[in-house]
Amino acid sequence: MSAPATLTKKDFQTDQEVRWCPGCGDYAILSAVQAVFPELGIPREKFVIVSGIGCSSRFPYYMNTYGFHTIHGRAPAVATGLKLARPELEVWIATGDGDALSIGGNHLIHTLRRNVGVKILLFNNRIYGLTKGQYSPTSEVGKRTKSTPYGSIDYPFNALSVAIGTGATFVARSIDVFQAHLKETLKAAAAHHGTAFVEIYQNCNIFNDKAFAHLTEKEVRDDALVYLQHGRPLVFGKAKDRGVRLNGTELEVVRFADGFGPDDCLVWDETRSNPAIAFMVAQMEPPRFPVPIGVLRRVEMPTFESGVAAQTEQEIGRKGVGSLDKLLHSGDLWTVRPDGSIA
Amino acid sequence: MTLPTVESDNRLSREVEHERLDDVVIRFAGDSGDGMQVTGSQFTNTSALHGNDLATFPDFPAEIRAPAGTLPGVSAFQVRIADYDIHTPGDQPDVLVAMNPAALAVNLQDLKPNGILIVNTDEFEERNLKKAGYAANPLEDRSLESYRVFQVPLATLTRRALEGSELDAKSIERCKNFFALGMAYWLFSRPLEPTLRYLDKKFGARPQLADANAVVMRAGWNYCDITEAFHTRYEVEPARLAPGVYRNITGNAALALGFIAASRKSGLPLFQGAYPITPASDLLHELAQFRHFGVTTFQAEDEIAAICAAIGAAFGGALAITSTSGPGMALKGEAMGLAVMTELPLVVVDIQRGGPSTGLPTKTEQADLLQAIFGRNSEAPMPVIAASSPADCFERAYEACRIAVRHMTPVVLLSDGYLANGSEPWRLPDLGALADLPVEFWSDPEGFAPFRRDPESLARPWAIPGTPGLEHRIGGLEKQDGSGNVSYDAANHERMVHTRAEKVARVARELPPLEVHGEPEGGPLLVLGWGSTAGAITGAVNLARREGLPVSRAHLHHLNPFPANLGAVLDRFDQVLIPELNLGQLALLVQARYPKRVVSFPKVQGKPFFRNEVLAKIRELLGGGSR
Known part of the structure; x- marks a missing residue:
């Protein structure tokens, strides 16, 4: 069956009651994904959403596609097996900061380094929601939670840095409430052949409310964020009066009032093969820097599954499709004849 | 250098006694670097081609190269050859080849009284004796009097045989196991050709190594022929095995072939997720060679990823297996529960080894049985089957796949280190006679529900992604029977727990009855x-x-x-x-x-x-x- 020409958002909604807390950022992400999928021109039955454990990982139940709600942290591993077995499927992973960066950290980095052709949507709310509010590997130092009553001590992961460090071929960030930006980012991820890693800042209004308010509130966001746009200089600020430039081996924010202009700023190139600058930009955090959103890195490399398929084809080309009978009869054989003699 | 031609008895240079044995056990023991596994395998292979029934028991340390000459570094290969149907590699060797004092110290206790003991005297010097814990040289203190001892300077004779060779000293030294092999071939009246063929194949790119080993093996044979040390040659006639075509096979190789056979018979591509672990890695190595059979092997980042990838592949419609040993299965426990919950076909192969924890990685044990049956949280029943011999591994691999897809369930297949590395003659099965392995993916949206069940097997439909109209979600949360929607309903949960148990219990309906040998009436x-x-x-x-x-x-x-x-x-x-x-x-x-x-x-x-x-x-x- 070919794709119905007119898949709509509704086609991707299930009849299951969505059970996230009212006001959760996950609704916005669900809505964006349901809006983007029909625009991709892919038959619905080709989509598979794979998730781990956590609030974000209930995602597959609310998408009318194939779905697999697996176990904590393991979605990338399940998705890898599925993609290897069925490269023609569109495999998307829904995961969270605890699922992907804590218990599932190993699978995340290895999926990224292999460049498996799956999309990873990491809902980062900097908290454990489903277990009712413990700090996560992306929580800021000093975070007071039920498990860290005196404040957390360990330094957080920067999810984008982790991804870039693995050699990921597509790395992006967006925010739940920026629907237009999120949809564009998802579309860019969908178009990528290798692993597409998208960190989505997501508000948990119950256990970590307003974690990203400093980036999303109307009055502050233009000063707090810098949009990475391919081919454009890193200019930001409500009045577009600041930018990020590369000064020697360091990034710095420059004010145009001080005599700098857009021409002095770093021109964003998401296709740089050297990940060093993307890594530096990923590290930009307040108060010194605006927070980058958009596509940090987009480079083409052969996918894992295409490499496997190519080897299979090559071996079939060299040896022909294997014969089971020949395989069993390989090695040193001898025959016991009915009279007991050996040949 | 031309290869020596192979002698037959009538070209022996002297008169020797010939004694017929129905059964003999030979153990080659040496340092892990002495090539004992190769030596044993060669003797085995040659005996298999001679038509003997046989069984082998490779026994090697966990360390790749423990310090040379030490007790922990001893590696051994025992093979039993017989002119009748045998079942074990033998309790006690009749012949022990000890390449150094440590090998003697570790293995002597097993040698039969009056057994043949061939020792490499070159290694019996003070330092090595001390490493092996000998206060005095056992070759000189009469402690070996109850054995027939043959003292042979193997290294010296090897060097002499290769005088003028361009090989470096270390490579020459490494040939000495073939001197011992040549001696064993003379003693047991075996032909040299199979090993010569092996050498040509193995060292095709380096013919000087093939030649050197051949010359040394020949020298070992000649040594027995011309020295007066041995007065008797032994013959073990071919066994009366059932008619058919045979090959010698290890348990792990048989598993691989069984899985490929199941893949072919079911029409499903085989997917293996695995992480290297002793003694299961050989199954990964075996299957990795068979891309042209549509086999995909995935060496995952860890044991958990290995099974999870297999589960993902099963969801996608592959014949999925994951292979490991006990510690790895412990790591896979949660994912095995997921396969139980989502009712996906999967075979989990556990090649058991000594435990707990890292335990005895290269030694055999059967202590994962309860782990296989119960080792998951909550009520997570799985069929568990076990192979009983190296050759039986073929049939069990095939059967495990058949149960998995017929009942839509993960299955544990137990083997162990002894079966994995041990070998025996295997009569090749008639492929046409293998049980059917039919698989039909669900395709009709009409009346589809992810957990509607086959009334007989209780299997749910295998509905794979990509099938239009069957979009559905599975997962680790409890599901409503039939619809597959998430359900926390108390009565439904109890029904599902019972159903999953009943589904596994019903596997028994299709099993052959347990056979009693001896007195079936009791x-x-x-x-x-x-x-x-x-x-x-x-x-x-x-x-x-x-x-x-x-x-x-x-x-x-x-x-x-x-x-x-x-x-x-x-x-x-x-x-x-x-x-x-x-x-x-x-x-x-x-x-x-x-x-x-x-x-x-x-x-x-x-x-x-x-x-x-x-x-x-x-x-x-x-x-x-x-x-």
Whole structure:
């Protein structure tokens, strides 16, 4: 069956009651994904959403596609097996900061380094929601939670840095409430052949409310964020009066009032093969820097599954499709004849 | 250098005695770097082609190269060849080849009284003697008087044979195992050709190495021929095996072929997720060669990813397996539960080894039985089957796949280090005679529900992504029977727990009944075994019956569920003896399920049972004498 020409958002909604807390950022992400999928021109039955454990990982139940709600942290591993077995499927992973960066950290980095052709949507709310509010590997130092009553001590992961460090071929960030930006980012991820890693800042209004308010509130966001746009200089600020430039081996924010202009700023190139600058930009955090959103890195490399398929084809080309009978009869054989003699 | 041609008896340079043996056990023992595994394998292969029945027991340390000359560094390969149907690699060697003092120290205790002991005297100098814990040189202190000792300076003779060779000293030294092999070939009247062929193939790119080893092997053969040391050559005639085409095969290689056969027969591509672990890695190495059979092997980042990838592949419609050993299966536990919950077909192969924890990685044990049956959170039933010999691994791999896809369930397949590395002649199966393995993916949206069940097998439909109109979600949360929607309903949960248990229990309906050998109508003693103890038990029971002892045996390949007639079989015997390489795990299960009291006979030394250990126990239980 070919794709119905007119898949709509509704086609991707299930009849299951969505059970996230009212006001959760996950609704916005669900809505964006349901809006983007029909625009991709892919038959619905080709989509598979794979998730781990956590609030974000209930995602597959609310998408009318194939779905697999697996176990904590393991979605990338399940998705890898599925993609290897069925490269023609569109495999998307829904995961969270605890699922992907804590218990599932190993699978995340290895999926990224292999460049498996799956999309990873990491809902980062900097908290454990489903277990009712413990700090996560992306929580800021000093975070007071039920498990860290005196404040957390360990330094957080920067999810984008982790991804870039693995050699990921597509790395992006967006925010739940920026629907237009999120949809564009998802579309860019969908178009990528290798692993597409998208960190989505997501508000948990119950256990970590307003974690990203400093980036999303109307009055502050233009000063707090810098949009990475391919081919454009890193200019930001409500009045577009600041930018990020590369000064020697360091990034710095420059004010145009001080005599700098857009021409002095770093021109964003998401296709740089050297990940060093993307890594530096990923590290930009307040108060010194605006927070980058958009596509940090987009480079083409052969996918894992295409490499496997190519080897299979090559071996079939060299040896022909294997014969089971020949395989069993390989090695040193001898025959016991009915009279007991050996040949 | 031209290869020497192969001699036949009439070209011996002197008169020697010929003695016919029905059965002989030879153990090659040396340092891990001495090539004992290759030596043993070559002797095995040559004997297989000669038509002997045989069984092997490679026994090597966990360290790749423990410090040279030390006790922990000793590696051994035992092979038993016979002119009749045998079941074990033998309890005690008739011939021991000891390449150094450590090998002698570790292995001498097993050598039969008056057995042949060939020692490499070159290694018996003070430093090596000390490393092996000898205060005095055993070659000089008469401590070996009860054996027929042949002192041979193997390294010296090897060097002499290769005088003028362009090989460096180290490469020359490395050929000395082939001197020992040549000697063994002379002693047991074996041809050299199979090994010469092997050398050509193995060292095709470096013919000087092939030549050197061939020359040294020939020198070993000549040494026996011309020195007066040996007065007797031994013959072991071909065994009377059932007619057919045979090859020698290890358990891990047989598993690989069984899985490929299941893939072919079902029409499903084979997917293996694995992480390297002893002694299961060879299954990964084997299958990795078979891309042209549509086999995909995935070396994952860890044990958990290995099974999870296999589960993902199963969701996608592949014939999925994951292979590991005990520590790895412990890591896979949660994912096995996911496969139970989502009712996806999957085979989890556990090649058991000594434990707990890292334990004895290269030694054998059967102590993962309870882990296989129960080792998951909550009620997570899985069929568990076990292979009983290296060749049987083929059939069990095939059967595991068949149960998995027929019942839409993960299956545990148990093997162990002894089966994995051990080998025996395998009569190639008639592919047409293999049981059918039909698989049909669900395709009709009409009436589809992810958890509607086949009334007979209770299997749910296998509906794979990409099928229009069947979009559905599965996962680890409890599901409503039928619809597959997430459900926390109390009654539904209880129904689902019972259904999953019943589904596995129904596997028993399709199992062959447990067969009793000996006295099927019942008697005073049944020896009940499972897994790799089959050989030792069969050998012991056969001997005991020859002594007139009224003992019977039965062997379980299916540990969960048990064959339906197990309870009835147990009832027919006064006593039931269960030898197993653990502290009595099958005994525990049997006694939990049936009113029968059993006699547990545990052994946990990282070694298989000796036939005589089981025989002694049988004699003890039956009053020690013949009827």
